[in-house]
Amino acid sequence: MEHLTERDNLGPSRQMASAMAETLDGQRQRWDARYRGLTPAPRPAAVLRHFAHLVPTTGSAVDLACGLGGNALWLAQRGLDVRAWDLSAVAIDQLRAAAAQLRLPVAAEARDLIAHPPESGRFDVIAVVRFLDRDLAPKIVAALRPGGLLFYETFTRESVDGRGPRDPAFRLAPNELLDLFRGLVVRGYREEGRLADPASGLGDLALMVAEKAR
Numbered sequence: 001m002e003h004l005t006e007r008d009n010l011g012p013s014r015q016m017a018s019a020m021a022e023t024l025d026g027q028r029q030r031w032d033a034r035y036r037g038l039t040p041a042p043r044p045a046a047v048l049r050h051f052a053h054l055v056p057t058t059g060s061a062v063d064l065a066c067g068l069g070g071n072a073l074w075l076a077q078r079g080l081d082v083r084a085w086d087l088s089a090v091a092i093d094q095l096r097a098a099a100a101q102l103r104l105p106v107a108a109e110a111r112d113l114i115a116h117p118p119e120s121g122r123f124d125v126i127a128v129v130r131f132l133d134r135d136l137a138p139k140i141v142a143a144l145r146p147g148g149l150l151f152y153e154t155f156t157r158e159s160v161d162g163r164g165p166r167d168p169a170f171r172l173a174p175n176e177l178l179d180l181f182r183g184l185v186v187r188g189y190r191e192e193g194r195l196a197d198p199a200s201g202l203g204d205l206a207l208m209v210a211e212k213a214r
């Protein structure tokens, strides 16, 4: 996805939404407008590319705040039975059409994750890419089955190419993903910050794979 504004990248915690004076309907409309006319394709995010060898090939997965669902399609291609949820009905319609065309098992649903977080003990794999709502973290942990894996990627405060939200409050502090998900066992982590080669595309991101105890 192209460079994103701070509102574009943030999860919609109620606190943040009110601080930004943007209603849920406003967010939905903004995302709908952004996605209209775009076509999804299976395209894994960095956390899935870099840790592809850790992604299971069977089981149940969900892509939270999936947008057009490139990650969901890729997970389904890999063999997982995938749910994909996003606020934007436009994105969900596009994703449903793409999944049908590709004959991939992706059940896409327009869903406000804050009002309707994932059910407990439900998923073998959870993917969250470029969406941050800190209050959702405990519910994500609860939604993993024992042995389930979380693949999380979002923007950090340290930045080499200025992508993502400008307000540091809306980016991860150093090692913050490790704190947010300290109930899980970390299996893979990258957060190169200003040490990153700008050409790598990793300089603005934290990538984490973490496992729920069996």
Ligand SMILES: C[S@@+](CC[C@H](N)C(=O)[O-])C[C@H]1O[C@@H](n2cnc3c(N)ncnc32)[C@H](O)[C@@H]1O
Pocket (backbone or CB within 6 Å): 001, 004, 008, 009, 010, 011, 012, 027, 031, 045, 064, 065, 066, 067, 068, 069, 085, 086, 087, 088, 091, 111, 112, 113, 114, 128, 129, 130, 131
């Ligand atoms: C930066 S996009 C990331 C999309 C996708 N994960 C990707 O990497 O391409 C953030 C997404 O969060 C979604 N979103 C925002 N608030 C949401 C909410 N309350 N519930 C579900 N999705 C939400 C937006 O519709 C948008 O698609």
